Every structure is written in structure tokens, then in C-alpha cells.
Amino acid sequence: MQTVIEIRGLTKTYGTVKALDGLTLSIPRGGVYGILGPNGAGKSTLFRTLLGLIRPTAGEATVMGGRIGDPAATRRMGSMIETPRFPPFMTARQVLVWLGYAHGGVASSDIEAWLKRMGLAEAADRRVRGFSVGMLQRLGVAAALMTKPDLVILDEPTSGMDPPGIQEMRALIRSLADDDGVTVILASHQLQEVQRVCDRVAIFNKGKVITEGRVSDLTASGERLRLSATPLAKAMGVLGDKATLDGDALIAALTRAETPAAIRALVEAGVDIEEARWIGADLEDVFMSETGWTGVQGAPDKGTDHAG
Numbered sequence: 001m002q003t004v005i006e007i008r009g010l011t012k013t014y015g016t017v018k019a020l021d022g023l024t025l026s027i028p029r030g031g032v033y034g035i036l037g038p039n040g041a042g043k044s045t046l047f048r049t050l051l052g053l054i055r056p057t058a059g060e061a062t063v064m065g066g067r068i069g070d071p072a073a074t075r076r077m078g079s080m081i082e083t084p085r086f087p088p089f090m091t092a093r094q095v096l097v098w099l100g101y102a103h104g105g106v107a108s109s110d111i112e113a114w115l116k117r118m119g120l121a122e123a124a125d126r127r128v129r130g131f132s133v134g135m136l137q138r139l140g141v142a143a144a145l146m147t148k149p150d151l152v153i154l155d156e157p158t159s160g161m162d163p164p165g166i167q168e169m170r171a172l173i174r175s176l177a178d179d180d181g182v183t184v185i186l187a188s189h190q191l192q193e194v195q196r197v198c199d200r201v202a203i204f205n206k207g208k209v210i211t212e213g214r215v216s217d218l219t220a221s222g223e224r225l226r227l228s229a230t231p232l233a234k235a236m237g238v239l240g241d242k243a244t245l246d247g248d249a250l251i252a253a254l255t256r257a258e259t260p261a262a263i264r265a266l267v268e269a270g271v272d273i274e275e276a277r278w279i280g281a282d283l284e285d286v287f288m289s290e291t292g293w294t295g296v297q298g299a300p301d302k303g304t305d306h307a308g
């Protein structure tokens, strides 16, 4: 596997807080890679470290073969970390021209193309002080991509966006990877979006990687059988604690080997089965079980290191 980022034992401490705790991870070249984790897991700290904005306390990382902070590698990267801030008195177009200068110059045709692609053509001459969070995100993404990077890091690119905006962003991210050959690394709390757009993910907790893999493999391991059957009560009785109700269907936690006998038992008990299909676990299920997160308490405890 050709990698774009190699991270070995990366640690960043702030006082007593270990934002990154001996993190080890390899990120492949090409495709869309998701970094997931509860608040405070260390995602933004990792991105800032990879961009050379903060120094690690220990460990090392290479980005496209160069050490972190190496200007040759940094020039080939684009990024948007959290909601970007721009000088409020500038218009959207001026922001891109100004950032383009800082990068050594970006053709005005590229700036216009990105304003259009991010749905900002009509707002191009408005001052950014009046922009919504979603518009700032769009401008931040345009700024990250107008320099034609080989690798782009996007931290919560859809935060503050409406549903059509989220859908457009998903299409843009996939086309960057599939059509333009850009490696996209993104962090997001919107797990359904991540499941739809990412090829691989790493789940972080407390500065460590606790799970890493292809989205299809991670979700396949929790697959269950969805059955439309009548009468439902009788089917529930046959399957016992293997079954839970999901609307007017039944979700059975059966292995593929257990399934033929279970179907036979249902039919013999007089249950009609109208439909049976395998469904994968949601990335949300994987995230919840890996992080031990219930969504109500503080950051959970699970955290064995994983050499990716």
C-alpha cells in the first residue's frame, strides 16, 4: 500500500493533557480517509501537527515523504481546520486573491472557478463579515483547493451547512478523490456522511487510534438479518433474545451459519417470511461500541493503541 502519511508514536501534551498519546497510523495515498472520535479525541491536534502549525512533544510523522513542516510537502497540501476566519472587511473574492498571493499566486480563472464550484459566485463581492458559518466553510474549502493540492485535510467541512450543501460537499469530496486523484482526509461528527463518503476510517479516543480499517469491513462485521415476517409476535417468540423489532420488521442477530436453521424453525412454526436481507452495521454502531460512547457522559475510557 502506497502511503501519503506515516505517523509513529506521535505525542502532544498540553500540561497534563495528552492530546496525542503515542499515535501510530499509516494513511494510504488516494481515496477519502475519515478521522472520527468524540470531542477532545485529538483530531484537530493531529491535523495541526501534520500541517506543521504545532510541534509534537515526541514521535515523528512524514507527509508525502517529507518530515512535517517541510515546505516542499506543505506546499502540496490544502487544509481547512475548523470554521475558518478571514479578515471581515474583505470580500470573498479578495480573500481568495490574498490567500493566493500568500501561496505564490493563483490564476484568477481558478479563483473564479472555485467561487462558482462552491456556490459563492453571487456572493463573491460581499464582505465576509456578513457570511453564515456554512458560507465561511465553503470559502474555506475553496481556499484549500484552489492551489490544486495533492492532499487536502478538511476538519468538519459540512458543519453549519444545510442538507443540499452537505450533499454537494459529499459529491465534491468524492470527485476530488475519484476524478482529480487528490487524497482527502476529513474529520467529521456526521457519521452517516462519513460512511457515505469515506473509503477508510480511523476511530480515535484520547489521542490514540482504537480502530482502523475499510468502512465496508468495519460495518460488515456487525451485519444482521432484517426479516419481514407475519405474524411478527410468533416470529419474535421463535427467535427469542436474538430478535429486536424495527418498525414492522424484525432484526435478527444471527450468524450466516445459524440462519438456515432459524429460517426452518420460523417456517415450521407457521411464520410467513415475505423478505429477508442482510444489513451491515452503521458506522455509528461501530463508533459507539469502539469508543464506549453513550452520548451522555464525559469522554469514555476504552483506549488500546492500534498500529494502523
Ligand SMILES: Nc1ncnc2c1ncn2[C@@H]1O[C@H](COP(=O)(O)OP(=O)(O)OP(=O)(O)O)[C@@H](O)[C@H]1O
Residues within 6 Å of the ligand: 014, 017, 018, 019, 037, 038, 039, 040, 041, 042, 043, 044, 045, 046
Ligand atoms: N492549545 C491547547 N491548549 C491546551 N489544551 C489543548 C489545546 N489544544 C487542544 N487541547 C486539548 O487537547 C485535547 C484534544 O483536543 P483536539 O482539539 O485535538 O480534539 P478534537 O478531537 O479535535 O475535538 P473536537 O471534536 O471537539 O474538535 C483536548 O483535551 C483539548 O482540550
